[in-house]
Amino acid sequence: MSRVTIIYCHPYTKSFNHAVLESVVANMKAGSTAFDLLDLHADGFQPYYDAEELRLYHSGGTHDPLVSRYLDALQHSDGLIVITPIWWNGVPGMLKGFVDKVMKEGEGLTHTVSSTGIHGCLKNLKHAYVLTTSTSPTWYFRLMLGNGIRRIFINKTLKQIGVKRGTWVNLGGISNSSTQKRLRHLDRVRSMRFTF
Template sequence: MKVLVIYCHPNHQSLSYAFLQQVLHGSEGNGRISEVQVLDLYEERFDPVLVFHEHKRRRDMHKDPELERHREQLKWADKLVFIYPIWWGRPPAMLLGYIDRMFASGFAYRDHGKLLPEGLLKGKSAVCISVMKGPTLYPLFWLNNAHKILMRKALLQYVGVRKVKFFEFGNMENAKGNHAKKLQRVFDYFQGLAG
């Protein structure tokens, strides 16, 4: 199994970064994972801004030469792992910009005249690992699970990724937030991951 980790947090001293380390360490001990690549959006200074004009048309996004390496990463991976904080009830703008630019028609999906498009990333699975300051159940009761609906239905299932696992951790700025236990859960998941 080939794993692409898309990491989105500007601070390498953050809990998000600690979760990234747990994914990597857990994957190292898993013989079913053959290779892991990490795309650190902030470290790479990924440009999340969509630009359309007479020379850069929306219908040509799927072949933008500037993004070819990133398209190859997405095609290469069997499992996509997104690691990010929840800010204002949703992933950071940097990650949303990556999604806007990368999951383009002609690459991630194809319209074919039916109600829903054909997802072109079929056969892949995904894991979303997110942390937030508020309580774990805050998104469910206050925001009607908007974050999970965005990631699972509006994005991943739309492009053909059917199997999506969530680790959504709350109270992460609280000293009693059980950080070690939550980090261990992620480590154990990746160490035992079968597919």
């Protein structure tokens, strides 16, 4: 049986992103897929280094129990689902801080560094799904704003930690979207076939 880590990054429980989370959870339960939910805001995750955390970075250590729990979930999962809004053409600061703090350098952690670059250790994560919402239409984000979620977050950041494949699903134009469009999107998420 597959095990999945869900990373959820939104502070407001009445947001559309939260409805996407509920649809993903319903999908996992319907498929009897085991999952760990990392709700960054609800957990009170501190998305920045203090001096002690930074001192421990190169040894792969941490003094933040959430970092340890999050890293353990990633190491014992077959796949990843990230649910986040797109803010200012990229992921929110909370999610960037998650990457900064949880992705630990060292053998058996998330990556190693050599003279030829970063080499991912989380090869157990066979597929990542990044489910986003954006104010800009998806086509505009792809063609005019640099397509940062696909080009940077999926194809660079996630690949550098070892994720083999990535799928991006976005509901663009969220601010002006109709109720019908939002409901169709939630139906799509509930019935998606996540493969890991």
